[in-house]
Structures are given as structure tokens and as C-alpha cells.
Amino acid sequence: MESSSGRPATIREVAQYAGVGLGTVSRVINNHPSVSPATRRRVEDAIEKLGYQPNLQARRLVKGKTETIGFVLGNRDFLDPFHAKMLTGVQRYFASTGHQVVYTSLQYSKDSSADGMVLPKIIRLRGVLDGVIVAGTNYPNLLEALDKVGLPYVVFGNNMVNGNGRKGHDTVSFDDVGGARKLAEKLIQLGHRHVWYIGRTGLPWFSRRYDGYAQAMEAHGFKPMLCTDVEGKDSTHFGAAAMTKLLDGGEPVTAVCCGNDVIAFGASKAARGRGLNVPDDISIAGFDDRDVCFLTEPELTTVRPFLEEVGAECAKMLLAKVDDSSARFPEVITPTEVVVRGSIGECKAAACGV
Amino acid sequence: MESSSGRPATIREVAQYAGVGLGTVSRVINNHPSVSPATRRRVEDAIEKLGYQPNLQARRLVKGKTETIGFVLGNRDFLDPFHAKMLTGVQRYFASTGHQVVYTSLQYSKDSSADGMVLPKIIRLRGVLDGVIVAGTNYPNLLEALDKVGLPYVVFGNNMVNGNGRKGHDTVSFDDVGGARKLAEKLIQLGHRHVWYIGRTGLPWFSRRYDGYAQAMEAHGFKPMLCTDVEGKDSTHFGAAAMTKLLDGGEPVTAVCCGNDVIAFGASKAARGRGLNVPDDISIAGFDDRDVCFLTEPELTTVRPFLEEVGAECAKMLLAKVDDSSARFPEVITPTEVVVRGSIGECKAAACGV
DNA sequence: CTGAAAGCGCTTACAG
DNA sequence: CTGAAAGCGCTTACAG
Numbered sequence: 001m002e003s004s005s006g007r008p009a010t011i012r013e014v015a016q017y018a019g020v021g022l023g024t025v026s027r028v029i030n031n032h033p034s035v036s037p038a039t040r041r042r043v044e045d046a047i048e049k050l051g052y053q054p055n056l057q058a059r060r061l062v063k064g065k066t067e068t069i070g071f072v073l074g075n076r077d078f079l080d081p082f083h084a085k086m087l088t089g090v091q092r093y094f095a096s097t098g099h100q101v102v103y104t105s106l107q108y109s110k111d112s113s114a115d116g117m118v119l120p121k122i123i124r125l126r127g128v129l130d131g132v133i134v135a136g137t138n139y140p141n142l143l144e145a146l147d148k149v150g151l152p153y154v155v156f157g158n159n160m161v162n163g164n165g166r167k168g169h170d171t172v173s174f175d176d177v178g179g180a181r182k183l184a185e186k187l188i189q190l191g192h193r194h195v196w197y198i199g200r201t202g203l204p205w206f207s208r209r210y211d212g213y214a215q216a217m218e219a220h221g222f223k224p225m226l227c228t229d230v231e232g233k234d235s236t237h238f239g240a241a242a243m244t245k246l247l248d249g250g251e252p253v254t255a256v257c258c259g260n261d262v263i264a265f266g267a268s269k270a271a272r273g274r275g276l277n278v279p280d281d282i283s284i285a286g287f288d289d290r291d292v293c294f295l296t297e298p299e300l301t302t303v304r305p306f307l308e309e310v311g312a313e314c315a316k317m318l319l320a321k322v323d324d325s326s327a328r329f330p331e332v333i334t335p336t337e338v339v340v341r342g343s344i345g346e347c348k349a350a351a352c353g354v
Numbered sequence: 355m356e357s358s359s360g361r362p363a364t365i366r367e368v369a370q371y372a373g374v375g376l377g378t379v380s381r382v383i384n385n386h387p388s389v390s391p392a393t394r395r396r397v398e399d400a401i402e403k404l405g406y407q408p409n410l411q412a413r414r415l416v417k418g419k420t421e422t423i424g425f426v427l428g429n430r431d432f433l434d435p436f437h438a439k440m441l442t443g444v445q446r447y448f449a450s451t452g453h454q455v456v457y458t459s460l461q462y463s464k465d466s467s468a469d470g471m472v473l474p475k476i477i478r479l480r481g482v483l484d485g486v487i488v489a490g491t492n493y494p495n496l497l498e499a500l501d502k503v504g505l506p507y508v509v510f511g512n513n514m515v516n517g518n519g520r521k522g523h524d525t526v527s528f529d530d531v532g533g534a535r536k537l538a539e540k541l542i543q544l545g546h547r548h549v550w551y552i553g554r555t556g557l558p559w560f561s562r563r564y565d566g567y568a569q570a571m572e573a574h575g576f577k578p579m580l581c582t583d584v585e586g587k588d589s590t591h592f593g594a595a596a597m598t599k600l601l602d603g604g605e606p607v608t609a610v611c612c613g614n615d616v617i618a619f620g621a622s623k624a625a626r627g628r629g630l631n632v633p634d635d636i637s638i639a640g641f642d643d644r645d646v647c648f649l650t651e652p653e654l655t656t657v658r659p660f661l662e663e664v665g666a667e668c669a670k671m672l673l674a675k676v677d678d679s680s681a682r683f684p685e686v687i688t689p690t691e692v693v694v695r696g697s698i699g700e701c702k703a704a705a706c707g708v
Numbered sequence: 709c710t711g712a713a714a715g716c717g718c719t720t721a722c723a724g
Numbered sequence: 725c726t727g728a729a730a731g732c733g734c735t736t737a738c739a740g
Contacts, residue, residue: 010716020727023719023728023729024726036726039725051504054717054718056475056479058415059717061732062719062720066411078438079439079441081438084433084438085433088432088433088459091457091458092459095459100474101457102456103457104449105442105449125407126407126408126411126733127413150362150405291645295646295650296649365735366733375710375712377736381710381735388709388710389709390710408733412716413734415716415732415733416716416734416736
């Protein structure tokens with residue numbers, strides 16, 4: 001039942017109806033112990049009668065906390081599956097703490113000054129957000145702008161470009177160096193000696209994955225081999241072109257670590273196009289554990305980040321920062337794991353002309 | 355620069371610093387015309403000096419509008435690409451109106467009573483949300499609960515189960531009937547006579563797609579043929595099993611419309627496993643235009659819904675409802691289009707034993 | 709053009 | 725245990 005006026009009932013109307021003071025109603029709805037059973041009963045009846053629901057906004061204003069955090073997706077055209085998983089993790093964590101999450105995308109130039117950036121109203125103004133989680137592809141100028149606004153934030157580190165200046169602070173990442181290293185280890189264990197890496201190392205994440213791969217190779221006394229300088233309108237074509245170049249290059253190759261799954265998909269296509277069998281003639285692996293892994297034939301071996309966990313860690317760190325805005329936290333690096341599927345196998349060197 | 359206290363400056367401090375009244379500061383930040391240039395200048399200086407940012411929460415409380423809407427994802431484990439695209443459309447639309455969107459997932463049983471449902475605080479209480487967009491898989495009891503709370507809502511219609519009672523109101527859908535019809539038409543144009551439909555018609559969306567398919571078949575005097583009753587632990591396996599059953603069944607089949615892309619993916623796999631060539635021996639098409647379409651070989655013909663547009667239409671309708679809560683809107687059905695790719699071709703009847 | 713006041717819907721000491 | 729009052733940070737008639 002609604003209040004007589006048609007507008008939602010307020011605490012005042014409830015108090016009046018129950019014949020008590022405002023404060024008493026407030027105590028009842030907040031489960032404050034010092035209310036007599038009889039009074040509580042009267043108030044509860046009134047609440048029921050008037051269909052009263054507290055106004056959360058008003059409550060927040062007096063409490064000075066908004067219990068809302070922002071999930072900012074930087075420089076993406078849309079919410080891709082990768083970040084959607086992170087958002088799911090964030091949302092799940094905050095569901096347990098009673099926070100709500102506001103989703104915003106934000107396009108900006110990496111060259112604009114921190115002062116010149118037009119931030120969304122909810123970030124620029126006060127009283128809406130307790131803090132933000134910065135995901136997507138981002139640059140230092142956004143963080144600088146956030147610092148100016150004085151809003152606590154936590155950054156998803158893997159897609160941060162040129163973040164070296166502030167490296168290691170208030171950041172959550174997954175371990176792509178370690179993941180790539182373990183993947184290369186696995187291939188070496190399988191007997192491969194001529195393992196290549198395909199990826200545009202101009203981008204920091206591809207570069208880190210290369211580093212991990214190279215660590216494993218060098219640890220075993222093999223030379224890391226990089227194929228990066230190839231044309232391709234997208235990752236699939238890049239992967240295909242790189243694989244073609246490798247196969248034409250005349251150098252031996254029995255296995256390939258690709259910068260991500262889509263590149264690996266393109267590389268597989270090109271290898272099959274050359275009549276090679278995966279994995280008998282060549283082993284191919286990707287990175288990220290995207291859905292595409294299940295759609296290649298054979299299914300793609302890859303490195304899996306736990307994106308929901310990454311999201312949850314962002315959420316947890318942010319809450320700690322909100323409670324103590326002066327605190328700085330060392331980077332959290334969540335684990336990754338190698339997922340072995342059909343696309344890699346034991347090295348059968350003869351087949352590759354080695 | 356911060357206010358001296360360390361806490362963010364309030365309008366009161368600005369007024370004091372500038373030597374004016376509260377109202378004047380308010381007028382300045384709201385660009386009210388009746389402020390003398392000199393005063394405006396003084397206030398702006400004070401704002402700058404104190405690093406003042408208005409508190410949006412407080413502003414909203416007095417205005418009585420929250421300018422926030424909720425995107426509720428019902429009964430999904432995570433934010434899948436399909437709904438992520440809708441959310442992108444919603445967010446994009448609201449970015450232009452200045453609204454913000456809060457993302458929440460919500461699990462509930464279709465059998466719980468409307469009163470018994472535990473709604474998130476932001477939905478149950480007042481003052482946070484002006485309205486909600488209901489996406490994901492949903493049942494009438496949620497809408498009933500929303501009606502009780504008195505929160506305006508708009509429903510994404512395609513994944514609504516048992517929604518017939520309220521059919522056609524406050525709903526945005528994409529035209530799956532029409533899409534399936536156009537797809538079947540296309541196959542018929544290509545000379546196919548023995549076109550089957552694969553999908554679990556127990557689910558409303560697969561049933562509607564079947565209806566569209568059947569309309570086209572009947573319009574041309576062909577008998578619709580349905581393959582629905584097959585085991586399969588997921589859509590891929592279901593599609594594969596259904597295709598196998600068809601091929602074993604002895605009845606002629608030259609083309610297959612699948613309930614969605616993943617089913618089509620499974621069906622393609624099974625057909626290829628039988629040594630059939632797609633599309634020379636059999637044409638296969640899906641529905642939804644998921645990424646998987648690009649990963650099958652040949653690429654999958656499908657029906658594309660415009661999910662960002664669906665999201666934007668939800669947003670638009672919701673705003674209209676918020677402005678006039680008693681208004682009801684007829685269902686909006688957004689168009690779909692057939693996307694022809696390599697997986698369908700002209701009927702070469704002989705190859706299929708016809 | 710401008711200030712003082714009332715009010716948005718709540719919470720929380722402060723006195724009883 | 726309970727009520728009256730002050731206050732959260734703003735906006736908006738209302739008088740000047």
C-alpha cells in the first residue's frame with residue numbers, strides 16, 4: 001500500500017502514523033537495540049501500512065559514504081568478454097560487502113594533459129563514488145587526473161601503457177610473465193628446441209609475455225626467437241602472416257608461442273593452409289584462454305588468467321584504499337596457469353625439417 | 355588545493371571564502387544567469403582556491419531524482435558477450451543523457467513468490483535508482499516484485515520465460531521470428547527444399563525462431579521439419595548429436611537452420627566428421643552473430659540482432675517511463691538481418707542423396 | 709543581483 | 725527507552 005499522497009512515504013509520515021518521533025523510526029529500521037518491543041511493533045505496522053522504504057540516498061548523505069564504486073573501462077569500443085569477466089568478479093565481491101558498482105566507459109587521448117581531460121560527472125564531482133577501478137587500456141594521464149580529483153583508485157595493470165613511472169602501486173595484475181614462462185617450459189619438456197614467439201612486442205603485454213618465454217628458453221640454453229615485424233589488419237591476420245613468414249623463412253620451427261589466442265588462431269589457420277598437422281607437425285599455443293580456444297581444431301593450449309579473481313582483488317584493494325586514503329599498496333599479482341589442450345604435443349623433429 | 359581541513363570543501367566554505375551567501379555559490383555552479391560578473395568572478399576564484407567540487411548526492415536529494423538506472427542481469431553466471439553488448443548500448447545512451455548505470459546480477463528461482471524474493475538493496479530501497487533495465491533470463495515473478503516496489507522497469511523480451519501474461523508491454527526485443535523467416539527464405543531462394551530446423555523448442559526463443567522458419571517453409575509449400583529431441587550436455591554437443599541423427603535418419607536434408615550459432619558450430623563439426631563438405635554438401639546457418647561465426651571454416655551464416663541498439667531502446671523507453679510512471683509502452687521490436695557467409699550455398703541436391 | 713531561510717529524507721548525539 | 729534538535733550538502737522560492 002502506498003502513502004496517501006501517491007509519492008513514496010517518508011520517515012516523517014511513518015513517525016506520525018505510529019505516533020512516535022522520527023528518531024524512533026530510524027532506530028527501528030536500523031535494528032537499534034534500544035527500542036521497546038511494543039513501540040517496535042507499532043512502528044513496524046506503520047511501515048507495513050504505508051509501504052515505507054528508506055531513502056538510501058538520504059542515509060548516505062548523512063553518513064558521508066556512498067558505498068558505490070566505479071568500474072571505468074578505458075579506451076575500448078565496447079565491453080569485451082575479457083573485461084566483462086573482470087566486472088563480474090568486481091560485482092560479485094561488492095555484492096558481499098553491500099557496495100554497488102557503476103559501469104562507465106571512458107575514451108581519452110593518451111596525449112591530453114591531466115587538467116585538460118574531461119572526466120565523467122560522477123568521477124569529477126563528489127558524493128557519488130567512493131573510488132574507482134580502472135580497467136581497459138590506460139595511460140598515466142588518467143591516473144594523474146584521478147589524483148587531482150582526489151578519488152581513490154586501483155588500476156588493472158596488464159593493460160597499462162607507459163605506467164612505469166608509478167609501477168607497482170595500487171595495481172592488480174595477472175602474472176603474464178610467469179604464465180608465458182611456464183608455457184615455454186612445457187614445450188621444452190615436450191622436446192621442442194625450436195620454439196618461436198609471435199607477437200607485437202611494441203605493446204607492453206606482448207613484450208612481457210615475450211620476456212617470460214625468453215626466460216624459459218635461456219634457462220635451458222636455447223636462443224629466444226621472435227617474430228614481431230609483420231603486417232596484418234587484425235590479430236588473426238597478423239598471426240597468419242607471421243606463421244607464413246616463419247614457415248617461409250627456412251629456419252627450423254617445431255613450436256610457436258603466440259601473444260594471445262586470436263593470434264594463435266590465425267597462426268593455426270596458416271599452418272593448416274600449408275598442409276601442416278597441428279600438433280604432429282607443429283605445436284601452437286596462445287594466451288588468455290578466450291572462448292576461441294574451444295573452437296579451433298584441435299583445441300588450443302593457452303595460458304589462463306583468473307579474471308574474476310583479478311576483479312575481486314581490485315575490489316578488495318580499493319576498499320582498503322577507501323578506508324585509508326593515504327595508504328599505498330604494493331602490486332598484487334594473481335597467478336596464471338597453463339591449460340594444455342590438443343594443439344601442442346611431443347616434438348617430432350623430422351617432420352619439421354630439423 | 356584542498357580545503358584547510360583535509361576533507362573536501364563544501365559550498366558553505368566557498369561562500370564564506372568568497373564573502374557571499376550560499377545561494378549565490380549555488381547559482382554560480384549551476385550557471386544561473388542572475389549573478390553579476392564581479393560576484394561570479396569572486397566565487398569562481400574561491401572554488402578554484404578551495405578545489406571545490408559539488409556533492410552530487412546532496413544535489414540529488416533535493417532534486418528528488420537520482421539520474422541513475424540499474425542494469426539487472428538475471429540468472430546468469432557471468433556477464434556474457436551477448437549482454438555485455440546490450441550493456442554497452444545502454445551505457446552509451448545514458449552517457450548522452452547524463453545518467454549513470456549501475457550493474458547488478460541477480461539470481462532467483464522462477465518459483466519463488468514475488469513477496470519472498472530478496473531484491474538487492476538498491477532495488478528494494480528508495481532514492482538510488484530511477485528505474486531498471488531487466489536483462490538476462492527472467493520470469494514473471496521478478497516483474498511482479500518490481501511492480502510491488504514501484505520501480506519503473508523495461509524488460510529485454512527475448513529471454514523472458516513465461517512472459518505471456520504481460521506480453522507486449524514495456525518490453526524491447528529483437529525480431530527473431532522475422533530473422534529466422536528471412537534466413538529460411540534465403541535458403542529456399544538458393545534452391546533448398548529439404549531444410550531442417552535444429553533447436554530445443556521447449557525454450558521460447560528457440561520456439562520463436564522455429565516459428566519464423568516454419569512460416570517461410572509453409573509460404574513456399576514446403577513442410578517444416580524439426581529436430582529437437584536429442585541429448586547433449588551443451589549446445590555444441592546438442593548440435594552435433596542432432597546433425598548426426600539427421601544424417602542417420604535417411605530423410606533428405608540439404609540445409610539446416612540452427613537455433614543459435616553454437617548449435618550450428620556443433621552441427622558443422624558433425625557434418626565434417628561425416629566427410630561432408632560445407633556448403634557444397636550441406637548448408638548450415640546459425641543465429642545471434644556471435645564471435646564463433648568467424649572461427650568456423652567456412653565462416654558461419656547467421657542472423658544478427660543489433661544488441662547495442664536493443665540496449666539503447668531499453669534505455670530510451672525506461673526514461674519515458676520514469677517521466678510518466680503510469681504510462682505503458684507497446685513492445686519495441688528491433689530489426690534483425692541475415693548475414694550471409696561461406697557456410698551456405700546453392701543446393702546441389704544430388705550430393706545429399708535427394 | 710543577492711542573502712537568509714526553509715527544506716530534501718535521513719541519522720545521531722543529547723537530554724530526559 | 726524515547727523525543728526534539730541539529731546537521732549531512734545542497735537548491736530554490738521569497739524577500740529585498
